[in-house]
Amino acid sequence: MTNRQPPRARLTGAAGLFFDFDGTLAGIQEDPETVTPVSGVIPALTALAQRAKVVGIVSARPLSFLAEHFDEVPGLRLSGLYGLESSIAGERFTDPEAAGWEPAIREARERAQEELPGDVRIEDKRLALAIHYRSAPELRSGIEDWVSATAAATGLDVRIGRMVVELVPPVRRDKGSVVRSWCEGLDTAWYFGDDIGDRAAFEALAERQHDNPGFTAVRVAIVNSESEHGLAEQADVVLDAPSAVVGYIEDLLDVSRQG
Numbered sequence: 001m002t003n004r005q006p007p008r009a010r011l012t013g014a015a016g017l018f019f020d021f022d023g024t025l026a027g028i029q030e031d032p033e034t035v036t037p038v039s040g041v042i043p044a045l046t047a048l049a050q051r052a053k054v055v056g057i058v059s060a061r062p063l064s065f066l067a068e069h070f071d072e073v074p075g076l077r078l079s080g081l082y083g084l085e086s087s088i089a090g091e092r093f094t095d096p097e098a099a100g101w102e103p104a105i106r107e108a109r110e111r112a113q114e115e116l117p118g119d120v121r122i123e124d125k126r127l128a129l130a131i132h133y134r135s136a137p138e139l140r141s142g143i144e145d146w147v148s149a150t151a152a153a154t155g156l157d158v159r160i161g162r163m164v165v166e167l168v169p170p171v172r173r174d175k176g177s178v179v180r181s182w183c184e185g186l187d188t189a190w191y192f193g194d195d196i197g198d199r200a201a202f203e204a205l206a207e208r209q210h211d212n213p214g215f216t217a218v219r220v221a222i223v224n225s226e227s228e229h230g231l232a233e234q235a236d237v238v239l240d241a242p243s244a245v246v247g248y249i250e251d252l253l254d255v256s257r258q259g
């Protein structure tokens with residue numbers, strides 16, 4: 001089922017559209033490595049990138065993963081690890097403050113491999129270490145304790161996601177910092193997200209709208225069976241699946257073409 005709602009803003013003027021990846025442009029799966037964008041995402045983003053001023057994806061995934069799936073979309077911006085790595089117009093950047101934390105991430109990975117049970121999945125993203133417990137949700141509190149202790153020992157920060165806890169450089173970046181910088185010069189911006197980490201992006205749009213009354217923000221929440229964090233309450237539009245995001249983009253392109 002898709003709950004198609006008429007878009008409340010149009011692709012006029014300087015528009016930007018920003019997307020989370022997992023749960024927003026792709027379904028959630030047991031093995032994060034096998035996740036791919038849902039059908040229709042690539043052509044929809046390609047059409048959008050020709051019409052809007054800025055189109056970008058901002059994710060907890062490493063940039064290399066995003067590039068593998070989206071390199072074929074011309075002009076699409078990619079931001080990985082919540083903004084620690086990005087690619088704009090084909091040029092790649094690593095946040096200089098975060099780069100120095102690579103050895104601490106390596107140390108945390110070695111500890112994790114020695115100390116954590118085998119049924120959690122350890123993902124080394126170079127500038128972040130993710131501990132996935134989707135296959136063993138009962139381990140959650142033990143993993144959170146281990147992560148807090150490791151953060152204290154290494155100086156890394158903790159970031160909590162859905163069925164995942166991450167150790168990250170203590171550098172203040174989140175999806176909100178990325179969206180804030182990508183909104184420069186825009187009149188209208190959309191952000192599509194499904195998870196707790198997307199709240200910062202919603203807040204960045206709300207702030208910009210508050211500071212610039214001429215700016216229109218559209219916050220789109222994708223809700224699913226694992227949603228538990230009230231993102232929908234902060235949203236202007238609620239969709240029920242990544243396939244509905246594709247429908248929303250198609251409607252937006254159609255409506256804006258007529259308008």
Ligand SMILES: [Mg+2]
Pocket residue numbers: 020021022023024193194195
């Ligand atoms: Mg997500």
